[in-house]
Structure formats: structure tokens, C-alpha cells
Amino acid sequence: MTSETISEPNKRGRPRSEEVEQAILKATVRLLDERGLQALTIEDVASLAKVGKTSIYRRWPSKGILALEAFLSEFLQLQPPIDTGSLEGDLNAALSAWVGAVAGTPTGRNLVALIAQAQSDPDLAIAWSERVVMAARNQHRSMIERAIARNEIPRDSDVDVLMDMLYGPAYHRLLQGHLPLTEGFAQQVVAVVVAGAKAGGAVPLTIHKA
Amino acid sequence: MTSETISEPNKRGRPRSEEVEQAILKATVRLLDERGLQALTIEDVASLAKVGKTSIYRRWPSKGILALEAFLSEFLQLQPPIDTGSLEGDLNAALSAWVGAVAGTPTGRNLVALIAQAQSDPDLAIAWSERVVMAARNQHRSMIERAIARNEIPRDSDVDVLMDMLYGPAYHRLLQGHLPLTEGFAQQVVAVVVAGAKAGGAVPLTIHKA
Amino acid sequence: MTSETISEPNKRGRPRSEEVEQAILKATVRLLDERGLQALTIEDVASLAKVGKTSIYRRWPSKGILALEAFLSEFLQLQPPIDTGSLEGDLNAALSAWVGAVAGTPTGRNLVALIAQAQSDPDLAIAWSERVVMAARNQHRSMIERAIARNEIPRDSDVDVLMDMLYGPAYHRLLQGHLPLTEGFAQQVVAVVVAGAKAGGAVPLTIHKA
Amino acid sequence: MTSETISEPNKRGRPRSEEVEQAILKATVRLLDERGLQALTIEDVASLAKVGKTSIYRRWPSKGILALEAFLSEFLQLQPPIDTGSLEGDLNAALSAWVGAVAGTPTGRNLVALIAQAQSDPDLAIAWSERVVMAARNQHRSMIERAIARNEIPRDSDVDVLMDMLYGPAYHRLLQGHLPLTEGFAQQVVAVVVAGAKAGGAVPLTIHKA
DNA sequence: CCCTAAACGAGACGGTACGTCTAGTCTTATG
């Protein structure tokens, strides 16, 4: 996400200050980790960053989008590219990394808060989908496609379903908090999914039932 | 949930009016379905229900808890008890009923909004956990335990993991909205989980690995 | 009284709008005259002036202080400077002008209400004292001092006592309402005071008794 | 003032409790002296007196009337009947007693608050006028009439004006608080009034000017 | 000795206004 979220930059006039931008993001990250998204106010960010509110609104249309960018600056570097050579190995590595990044951390709290916020902020929902959900799915998709290429699972397995079955349960525990989100849980989920996929459970229904 | 959400009832003084209670819940349900939780205000509820704000605060400590109760009055009757005789049949029926109740409906929107709200409202989080999550899990648990009793799946399958694998993916699609939440999807999820469970994927790791 | 009743003005940022200030005062005067101080609410003022409540609180710390300023904008122009050449003439003119301004008028009602309000609002009490009581006394004091200079009354007359004896009875009738407050009454009061003063009644006790 | 301020007592049914009445008055006096009329709430009185709000409203129609009765239970015994034999002696004694009762005392604060409250409470205004103003005036009137009978002052002096000139200045200092209300001040006022009256200043204008 | 009716404590009720907070926009002077 570049700075010019709202409108094209203009060549004329005073250029936007990179320092202002960084000060805002830094203040946002700090407030986000200290108090959470819900308690974050644009006024507090402006005041902590020693910046006018206008300078924030000029760059980000809403608190959610701003928080998303601040969140990503922390989150992305925690999700390394993975290729272990086996489906179960890849999935275990990916899901474990994710669990490690979010279970019991401010990052995890922010992730949850952003999903929550996106439910009532359509712009954030779109940005979230494009910049987080899609990015992650592309990574996971290639793991599964490699597994298909290796004939580990049936050629016509429904990749989307498999991906949702990997991350769905993990998000579920993160959001509902009813049971702890551990690496052990992640490995169990992977085990069930891999077993189910190898047994052909993810083959599309129309074909499967035929 | 009785009226005395905040403190226990007192024999003395004028009793709380059941009509007032119903009027508030009715108004809340209506506003929730029309405008959603985010746009719901206590003042609007009071005004629509022709009730003083105090009569609401006397009963419910926050907008979230009020909305939860209103939500449950709609939601609960959409989740029938189920016993089809087979694990796959039970799970398909339960998950399909859930999908039918929430996919593309105001009820679904409210459910999502409540999960979102619970992320920043500890009281609501507790109430949500007790009144929704636990209630659902008890129902699902008995299905899986019947399956174990019928020897459909291994005796030592991790019931909690299996439940999270059923509802996790469905919640995931509902919350992230990246792909449609359909009955077909529900059946695929069930197929993978049942296949994985029968293959022993849900057996606890310590034992499984041994 | 400048706009910056609460804190000193700041050079930076958007300056306070003079139009807003006038709109608030105008609305306050109108509501004060229509309904009285007791029935005046900040919310009504804001709504009539088409102004946010904050814009009122930013300028005036309480309803009483706001009402005082609105009152003064009406009242001050009704109290002309006076110099007739004789003590009785001056006092008659001054007291008659006061009686004319307050007897049976909204201004009088507001004056009474402000005195009432000041009894339970220390800030208003101070402002009232400084901006009304002291201002009036300074005017009256000079009349009496001129009379002393003309040798109309004894040099050592207690000016404070004489002033309280002029306005005290008038305020008394205005506040207690037991008898009408007329110009005739004002002239009688002046007659007694002038007669008493000339007879030496206002000379301080210690000297008087000696 | 009897208990039945609002409506006739009824022979049938449970009689009103004298203890309740006293408990309410006692609580009112205490709260009045501790916090003042402005901060007095019916709810606090009820709670302190361990009495239902209804039991208060059954007896007194408003906070002002209740406070008036509580006030009088303290005040009346501080205003003794007076007859010294001379006008100046009578007036000095009466005014000094009044000053002693109200200057710097809770009683004085309550008296001021009641006058203030009466400005926006017509019922209280009437009761105040009848039970305080008139009672005092009747006492003072007889002093002046005795002085006329003794030929101390002119037969046709305006008694009402003289009375307002005695108490007006004293009320003035009590209410405006601009200068201390002392016995010395009271004596100066009396001196001026007596001197003015003897000089014929209080004779009605129409006759006086003729 | 019951019966009836009012008083009683408690506290719920519909309202109103409070003073605070935050949102997102607008308006200055300055760079």
C-alpha cells in the first residue's frame, strides 16, 4: 500500500513528508499494541505522532485501513516462504509459523480486531481480503498444487476447501478462544486434513458422489 | 437468561415488567436486523421500545450483551436437535442447518457482528462463549460420541479437534467472505473430516506418534 | 468579557468563530427572555443556535456564566451615565433608570434568576460580583463623592452604607415581590436616604457615637 | 404548617406516622446544612431518612416547600419578640438578631437558597411570602406603629417603605456578598432610616411634595 | 376478630438534561 490511498499524488505544491508518514505508522503500531484497535482513536494517533488529524485522513480513509497497514508492517515478516518437500511438512511448517505469530501475541490480537472491524467497514473488508487473505491463500495454494504434482493427493481435490479446512479451525480457536491455539492443535488439524484429502474426501461432490 | 443480568432479583419494590423486557428485545431484534449491531444505539432501542434508557441499563450492562440476548431469541430455534443414525448424516444435517441459518441472512450478519464485538468486550466474550459456543459444542459432542459408540471412528479420536474442523471452516468463510458459504461446501467439509477421522487423523498426537 | 473565558487564546489552529459566538448569545438571550434561566438548557441553546454543544462549553464553563454574558448584552445599555448636579437628582435618575429596566421586564426576571443561580454557583457569584455589582457601585460611588465635594452631605459619610441603602430596598422588592417596585418607591427611598445622610446618619458609628 | 399540606387527612386507613414526618425533616435539615438546597435531592432525603420517596411527596409537593419547613424549624426560634421602648432600640435589636442568625451561618445560606429557589418555584414563592416575609413584616410594623404613637416619627410616614429600607440593605449584603453583614452595618442602617424618617423623608410623595 | 383502607419501604418506570467523547470536516497561519 502506497501513501496515496485516497487520491493521486500531485506534482505541484509541497510534497508529502515521508517523516510524517512514518511517525503516523509508528504511533499507530504502538497504540495498537498497547491498547488494541477498539481503543485506538485517530485523535490519539495524531497527538502521539505530533501530527494534524488532516495529515492522517489525507493518507488513510479510516482507522481500519490505517491499522491494517500498521499491522502488516509487523505481520508480513513473520510468514516465511516454505517448501519442505512433503505436503504434511509444508502444511505443518506454515500453520505452525502462523500459530507462533498470533497465539497470545499483540499481533494476534490485532489480527482478530481487524477481522472484527472489517465486519462493519467495507473498505477495510476489501483491503483485508486483498492484502491478507489472498496473499496467504496464494502461498498455501502452491503447497497443495505441489502435493498434487507429487501425486500425494487426488488430482481433482478441491484446493479451496482444503485451505479453508487448514486455516478455518485455527482462526476459529483464535477468534472464539474456547480452547488454546497450540502447535499441537495445528499438527492435528494438518493430520486430519491430509488423511482426509488422501482418502479423497476433498474431491468435489458432484464427481465424488457419482 | 433471566432479567437480572446485572444483580440478583429483589423481592421488595416494584417488580420488573415483563412487557418492558419484551418490548426492548423486540426493538433490539428489529434494529439489529435492519441496521446491524454497529449502527445499533441504546437510545434508538429505548425510543423504539418506548422505554427509558435506564430500563435497558438496569437489565443489560452493554449493547453487546443486549444484542446477544436478542440474537439468541432468533437463532436458537433455528438449531434443531439432530440424530440421523450415522456420523456423516448427523454432521451434514447440523452443519447444513447452521449454514442455512447464517449464510446471507440478518442472523448471520448479527452472528458475525457479535463475534466481532466480543473481541473488545470481555463480558460479551464470556457470555458468547457460555451461551453460544458451549451450547453448540455440547450438541456436536454428543453426535461424535454416538459415532464412537457405533465404532464409526476410533475410540480415542480428539473430539475437540474434530468439532473445530467442522465449524472452523464454516466460520472462516462467513467471517472472511472470500468464498461462498454453501451447503455443498458444508458437505465437503464433513466428507473430509469424516474421512480423516476414520483414517485415524484425529487420534491425539502423543498416542498417534507413538 | 472576551471569548476566552475558559483558557487563553491560542495563535495556532482555527480561530474561534465570531459568528458562532454571536449566534450562541443571541439564542441565549431569546431563550432567557422566553422561558427564563431555570428552563434554559445548553442543549436548547445549541439547537437554536445551530451549533454543537462543544462550541458552547468551549467558551463558557456553565449555564450561569453564559446567561450572565447574555444578560449583560441587554442590561448594560439600559444604565446610562448620570450627572444632574444634585445628589437627590442623581440618585433619583439612577434608581429610576434601574427600576425602569427591571420592574416587570424579562431583564428583571433574568437579573433575579442570576442572583438566585449565583447562590449555588461560585464561579457565577464571582463573575456577577465583578461584572455587575462592582460596576454599578463604581457609578454610584462617584455620585456620592460628588455630593460630598459639593458639601451636600457630611465628609465622613459611609459611602458603602449609603449605596446599600439605595439599592438594597429596591433589590428587596424585586426579589421578595411582596410590594410593587415603582418609580415612586424609588423616589421615597432616595428621599429617606438623602434626608438621613444630610442629618449625619451615615457617619461611621465610632465617630458618630463619640 | 400541618402534615396535610397536600390533601385532607382521611379517617380510615393507616394514619400517617409522626415518626416518618420527623425523620424526613431531620434528614432534610441535616442535608440542607451539609450540602445546601441546590445539592439537596429528594432521593437523598428518602435514603437518609430510610423512607420511601412516596412518603415525602405525600406530605410536601416539592423540594422547596420541604426545605422551607425544615428551615423554619431552625429559624423561627432565633427571632424573638422585641419591645425596648424606643424606635431606634427596637430596630437595632430586631435587625441585630436577624444579622446574628444569618450572617455566616448555615441558616443564612439556607435563607438565601430559599429566596433563590422561590424565584423559579411559584408555590414556594407564595409559601415564603406568607410564612416568612409577612410574619416578619407584622413584627416590624408594630414597632414602627408604636413609634408613631409615641410621636417619634411623622404620623403619615410610609411604614412599608421604612421596613423595606431596614431589611432591604441587609438582605442585599447577604445575597450579593460584596461587603460583610455585621451588627455595625445594621446599626448604621437603622441610624440612617431613623434620621431620615424623623426628617420626614418617608412621608408619601404626593403629600410630601404638596 | 376480622375487614378495609390507607400508609409504608422499595424500587421500577418514562423522561430530560447533563457534561464528555469521538468522528470527520473546515479554517487558519506557516512552510
Added chain:
DNA sequence: CATAAGACTAGACGTACCGTCTCGTTTAGGG
């Protein structure tokens, strides 16, 4: 033109009391 500051309108928040209204309970006569 961007910037920092801060004023602007708007409107919800949760609280405090108001004066009224139920409750179940108590306390007296009158029959």
C-alpha cells in the same frame, strides 16, 4: 500545496434525578 493546530457540527454515551407507578407488607379504626 502540505502541514500542525484546533474549531466546527453532529450525535451517542452512561449517569443522575425527577415525579409517578406498582408491588408486598404493616397498621390502624369500624363493623
